Amino acid sequence: MTQSFGLSATARAALLQRLSRRKGGEEASEAPPESPGRDLATLPGLRDIEMVREAGEALGLESPYFRPHEGVAGARTVIGGREFLNFASYNYLGLNGDPRIAAAAKAAIDRHGVSASASRLASGERPVHGELEAALAEQYGTEACLCLVSGHATNVTVIGHLMGARDLVLHDQLIHNSAAEGARLSGARRIAFPHNDWRAAERELAAQRRRHGRALIVIEGHYSMDGDVPDLARFAEMARRHDALLMVDEAHALGVLGATGRGSFEHCGVAPGAVDIWMGTLSKTLSGCGGYIAGRRPLIDLLRHAAPGFVYSVGMAPPLAAASLESLRVMQAEPWRTARLQANAALFLRLAREAGFDTGASAGLGIVPVILGSSVAAARMAAALFEGGINVQPILFPVVPERSARLRFFLSAEHTEDEIARTAAALAAAREGLAGARVA
Known part of the structure; x- marks a missing residue:
């Protein structure tokens, strides 16, 4: 059995006893509890969060989370x-805080204001949106690209919209929460394979492929918990062999992998066209906020007009789009x-x-x-x-x-x-x- 907080069963019991004694005198003064349906203190997972916080206090450990940084968080x-x-920020290339990036963002504010104010479908485009998407499409050698306001929402809405109940989503067991949530939302059959094990992934795909309509393989180009990379060529071959789509999340790969930072395809020596759906985020190397999908034009056209996370969400803030565009240009030039x-x-x-x-x-x-x-x-x-x-x-x-x-x-x-x-x-x-x- 897993030991909570790294403690033995005996130590954990003693800790809980100390916590219960500490709280014993507080409970009498608390207001009467809400009815079960309105008692927010019983929300799933809340007690676990409180227990971790209390355990940290009992062990004399200050929470390391939500610390306010008073300037640019770089090196x-x-x-x-x-x-x-x-060592806790994703400012990989040191571009967040670069005067050129800040100047581009400020110029966009002067021209367009801070917000797009509504969805791009409803309120229209800003030129910087199209410029950023064209630059990212060129980066991946694809026909088109679409940018969304959140990296997490990009995976959720794209996977959730593209796949359906008759389909199969096969993903690495260490895939980011956003991709797992997108697969769950889609209603597709979801199978996780052991981390970076393309052989296990192919066994699952071969066994399941004929039972489903479309199949989507989802991996990351650079895994954020372990810092390792997949064998991209093997996954690309597998996708072609079994008539499946391959989606690669490049959130921690762009600017980091490859001799010039182009990402996992450059690092692995794979043609970018071997991947059907390139996903990435703008908040790390590119100093902005949001996500993007690069791929063939029919895919992008569908998402632009039908993906809920794009159609029903505000357009990306112009200064963020401008910052990401300038960051991409600097990355490519340096x-x-x-x-x-x-x-x-x-x-x-x-x-x-x-x-x-x-x-x-x-x-x-x-x-x-x-x-x-x-x-x-x-x-x-x-x-x-x-x-x-x-x-x-x-x-x-x-x-x-x-x-x-x-x-x-x-x-x-x-x-x-x-x-x-x-x-x-x-x-x-x-x-x-x-x-x-x-x-x-």
Whole structure:
């Protein structure tokens, strides 16, 4: 049985007893409970959130979440008036905060205002929307592209709209929540295959294909929890062989993978046309907010006129579209940024492994997990590093299995070699310090 918060059954029972004693005196003063149908305190999952919060307090651990950053969160950031080395942001190429990107956003505000004010179908286009979509279509060598206001909503509405009850969605077991939610919404048969195991995926596809109308394979180009990449060529071959569509989520791949940052197809040496649906987000390398789909014209035409998450949602804010467009142009003109990011990630991966840390299957291209084995260990390590001026987020159960709780380091082209070396040394020192505290 999985141990909550990394505690043994005995320690967990003792913790719960302490929490119950702490709350015992509070319950008498609480207002009478609502009727069951109106009692929001009984919402599913709420008690689990409260229990995690209370456990952190009982263990003396400050929550690492929702910390306000007081400026641009790049390789460095300011929290509570104090400067930190920052490994918790997706500012991979250091473009968020670049004066050219800010100038493009400000010019768009001056021309169009802050908001599109309504759906693009209803209120009309702004030129920057079409320019961004044309640039992204060229980036992927596709016929067309469509941008939506949310990356999460892009996967939900596209998968949910394209697939139906007679269809099959086959996805990696570590696929992002947005893709899983889209598959659930569609009503299609949904099958998860072991992470990055294309052989297992093909066995499932071969066994199920004739029973369904359309089939969609969904993978990521660069997995955000583990920092590893799929064998894209194998998945593309599989899709063709079994008359299935292939969708690749490039949220953490654009700007990170490939010699010039074009993404997983450049990294894997696969023609971009081998993928039917390219999905990505604008909030990471491209310094904006939203999602996009690039592919053949009939697909984009259908989504433009019928996908609920586009038709019934406000159009992307013009300054965000302008920021993403300028970021894409800078990325393409300055491939040294991707090269520096990859060198930084490879350096941190090497130093962490030399220090004896488990970094899983990370390819060392932008994301490096340090797997510590329990949520308490990860939370304590993150707290120790934060105290020492390093901001990195712990990823805890139930987001990952308890045995693989971790610190997740997002590298940036802006980090220096000295900062990376100091961070690896601080990791090792924090481990020794926590080990000494347990012994004492």
